[in-house]
Amino acid sequence: MQLWLLLALFFGLVLAGCGSTPPSPESVVRAWSQELNDGDNQGAAKLFAPGAKIVQAGTTIRLDTQAQAVAWNAALPCSGTIVSIKTKGDTTTATFVLGDRRERKCDGPGERATAIVRVNEGKIVLWHQTSAAPAPVGPAV
Structure with a gap:
């Protein structure tokens, strides 16, 4: 009986010493998209690290507080369905098809938008909207 108790205690200590790993960048981006689509701005905001940088339409801002x-x-006008997602290291590039949010009409429904999202320790530290339009194909000039 004492052997079982010692083994249980040993394995309990071993497991307690194992820290949980933060969620993958892709899972953070998917969670953010889902929170936004559900109209949960608080939940979406909790996925951003203090000081996260936002780059959108040529403007860079910092989100220093939860508020x-x-x-x-x-303030984001549209929800988005992820249609493409690729991750390399701590950076995920996601393309969304835009749609209406619960509380407002989207200004570009059906259009595509792409964001490059960098994640550190399970929190978004950079959200950078880029053009979703395909690059022109043709001879180099």
Whole structure:
């Protein structure tokens, strides 16, 4: 009986010493998209690290507080369905098809938008919207 108790205690200590790993960058981006699509701006904001950088339409801002992250997520005009997602290291590039949000009409429904999202320790530290339009194909000039 004592042997079983010692083994249980040993394995309990071993497992307690194992830290959990943060979620993958892809899973963080998918979670953010789902929170946004569900209209949960608070939940979406919780996925951003303090000081996260937002690059959108030629402007860069920092989300230093939770309130700023909530406000930024709430101001996004569209929801988005992920149609492509690729991850390399801590950076995920996701392409979305835009749609209406629960509380407002989207200004570009059906259009595509792409964001490069960098994640550190399970939190978004960079969200950078890029052009979703395909690059022109043709001879180099």
